[in-house]
Amino acid sequence: MTRPSSPWRVPPGDRARQHELKRDAVILTAARAFRERGYHNTSLDDIAAALHVTKPTLYYYVSNKEQMLFACFEEGLARLTVACDEARAAGASGRERLVALVHRYALAITSDFGWCMVRAEDQDLSPAMGARIKALKSGIDQEIRALIRAGIADGSIAVRDPKMAAFALAGALNWISHWYRDDASLSAGAIAERFVDLFVNGLAPRTRQAPSGKST
Amino acid sequence: MTRPSSPWRVPPGDRARQHELKRDAVILTAARAFRERGYHNTSLDDIAAALHVTKPTLYYYVSNKEQMLFACFEEGLARLTVACDEARAAGASGRERLVALVHRYALAITSDFGWCMVRAEDQDLSPAMGARIKALKSGIDQEIRALIRAGIADGSIAVRDPKMAAFALAGALNWISHWYRDDASLSAGAIAERFVDLFVNGLAPRTRQAPSGKST
DNA sequence: TAGGAATTCTACCAGCCGGTAACATCGCCA
DNA sequence: TGGCGATGTTACCGGCTGGTAGAATTCCTA
Incomplete structure (x- = not known):
C-alpha cells in the first residue's frame, strides 16, 4: 500500500508536527477543491480521494465538513490581516500605505x-462560525x-465617502478571485499595479499631475 | 412587477397570461430565497412553501431546480444588457456613457x-447552461x-489598461450585492454617485478639476 | 350541467453524502 | 518482542431533497 500522494508524505518530525502538517494538507486540498467545484459540489470523498485517503481519515484531522470551510475562511482572512498589518507600517502617507495594501491584498486573493x-x-x-467570519x-x-x-x-x-470608497476598492480586489482562475494572464503584482493606477488617478485625464509619485 | 407578499393570486386574464405570471412569481420567489439562504441551502419545498403551494406545482411551471437558477441568472443579466444598451445612447462622451452605465448597473445589481x-x-x-451564462x-x-x-x-x-479597468469597475459594482442586503443604508443611485466620484476622480487629490463638469 | 383541459395535491421513491462504529495496521518504545 | 497509542480502513446508516406517478380538484366552455 504505497501512497504516492504529494501533500500527504510529509517530512519526518515529531508526531504532533506530522499531525499538524497533515491537517494543513487537508485544508489546502479542501480549499482547492472548493475553489474548483464549489463547496456544495465537493463531497468529502472527493477531498479524500485527492489525498489518496478514505473519508474517515479526514475526520481524524477535522471534525466535520463545515469546519473545513471555516478553516479555509480563516486561513485566507489571516493572510489579509497580515497584509493589513504590513501595509499599516509600509509607507509615509495614507495613500502609500493603501497602495501597499492593494499589492498584498491582490497576492492573498x-x-x-x-x-x-x-x-x-x-x-x-x-x-457562531458565521459571526466570527463576519467579524474578521x-x-x-x-x-x-x-x-x-x-x-x-x-x-x-x-x-467624499470613505466607506463607499473602501467598499469599491475591496469589491474590485475580491472580484479578482472570480476571473483569475480563468484568466491568469497577469500576475497578482501586475494586477495590483493596474488597479493602483486606476484607483489613484481615476478615469478622467489629469490636466496637471497631482502630487502622485510613481508606482514601482 | 408582482406583489411581493403573495404573488400567487394573480389578476384575471387568459390562461396563457396567468401561466406566465405564475411562472414569473416562481422565479422571483426562487431568486429571493437563493439570495437569502443560498442556492444549495434552499430546497424546492422552501420555495413552494413561500408561495403557499406544494413542490409538484413548481414543476408545472419549471422543469427543474437548475432551470430556476438559470432563469434567475438570465433575468438579472437581461437587465444588465438593457442597462448597457441604454447607456450606450446616454451621453456624448465615452465617460458620460460609462457613468450612465454605472448608475443603471447599480440599480440592477x-x-x-x-x-x-x-x-x-x-x-x-x-x-450548456453554464456556457450560455458565461457568454452573457x-x-x-x-x-x-x-x-x-x-x-x-x-x-x-x-x-492604461482598459481590460483591468473594466474588471475593477465590474468588481466594485458586482460586490455591492454582497453587502447591500446587510447594509442598505444608501439607495442604488446614491451608491452609484459615490462610485462615480471615486472612479472618475481617483483617490489622489486633483489640483485643478479635470473637465468633469456635472455631478447631480 | 356535463365534460375535458388545466392546475394542484398526496404519496412516494431513490440516490447522494455527511457522519459513525468497529476493526486493522503502523510505528515507536520499554 | 510485545504492547499500546496513533493512523487508517471497511462497511454501513439515515436523512435530506430533487424528482415523479397518478389521483383529485378547479375552471372554462358548450
Whole structure:
C-alpha cells in the first residue's frame, strides 16, 4: 500500500508536527477543491480521494465538513490581516500605505484560499462560525477605511465617502478571485499595479499631475 | 412587477397570461430565497412553501431546480444588457456613457436578481447552461471595455489598461450585492454617485478639476 | 350541467453524502 | 518482542431533497 500522494508524505518530525502538517494538507486540498467545484459540489470523498485517503481519515484531522470551510475562511482572512498589518507600517502617507495594501491584498486573493474568503457563503456555516467570519471581514473593512481616512487627514487622498470608497476598492480586489482562475494572464503584482493606477488617478485625464509619485 | 407578499393570486386574464405570471412569481420567489439562504441551502419545498403551494406545482411551471437558477441568472443579466444598451445612447462622451452605465448597473445589481448574477456558481449549472451564462457575462464585460476605449478615443478617459479597468469597475459594482442586503443604508443611485466620484476622480487629490463638469 | 383541459395535491421513491462504529495496521518504545 | 497509542480502513446508516406517478380538484366552455 504505497501512497504516492504529494501533500500527504510529509517530512519526518515529531508526531504532533506530522499531525499538524497533515491537517494543513487537508485544508489546502479542501480549499482547492472548493475553489474548483464549489463547496456544495465537493463531497468529502472527493477531498479524500485527492489525498489518496478514505473519508474517515479526514475526520481524524477535522471534525466535520463545515469546519473545513471555516478553516479555509480563516486561513485566507489571516493572510489579509497580515497584509493589513504590513501595509499599516509600509509607507509615509495614507495613500502609500493603501497602495501597499492593494499589492498584498491582490497576492492573498489570488492564493488557493482566495476563493473561500470571497465566494463561500456564511450561510453554510453555523451562526457562531458565521459571526466570527463576519467579524474578521468587518475588521479588514475597517482597516481599509482607516487607511483612507488617514490619507484624507494627511492630504494624500481626497474622496467624499470613505466607506463607499473602501467598499469599491475591496469589491474590485475580491472580484479578482472570480476571473483569475480563468484568466491568469497577469500576475497578482501586475494586477495590483493596474488597479493602483486606476484607483489613484481615476478615469478622467489629469490636466496637471497631482502630487502622485510613481508606482514601482 | 408582482406583489411581493403573495404573488400567487394573480389578476384575471387568459390562461396563457396567468401561466406566465405564475411562472414569473416562481422565479422571483426562487431568486429571493437563493439570495437569502443560498442556492444549495434552499430546497424546492422552501420555495413552494413561500408561495403557499406544494413542490409538484413548481414543476408545472419549471422543469427543474437548475432551470430556476438559470432563469434567475438570465433575468438579472437581461437587465444588465438593457442597462448597457441604454447607456450606450446616454451621453456624448465615452465617460458620460460609462457613468450612465454605472448608475443603471447599480440599480440592477441591487435588485432581487442581483445575487443570482453574482454569487451563483456556474458549476451548479449544466455545461450548456453554464456556457450560455458565461457568454452573457462576457458580453457585459466587452460592453464596459468598449465604453472605456471609446472614452480613451474621445479623450474623456485616460487609463492604461482598459481590460483591468473594466474588471475593477465590474468588481466594485458586482460586490455591492454582497453587502447591500446587510447594509442598505444608501439607495442604488446614491451608491452609484459615490462610485462615480471615486472612479472618475481617483483617490489622489486633483489640483485643478479635470473637465468633469456635472455631478447631480 | 356535463365534460375535458388545466392546475394542484398526496404519496412516494431513490440516490447522494455527511457522519459513525468497529476493526486493522503502523510505528515507536520499554 | 510485545504492547499500546496513533493512523487508517471497511462497511454501513439515515436523512435530506430533487424528482415523479397518478389521483383529485378547479375552471372554462358548450
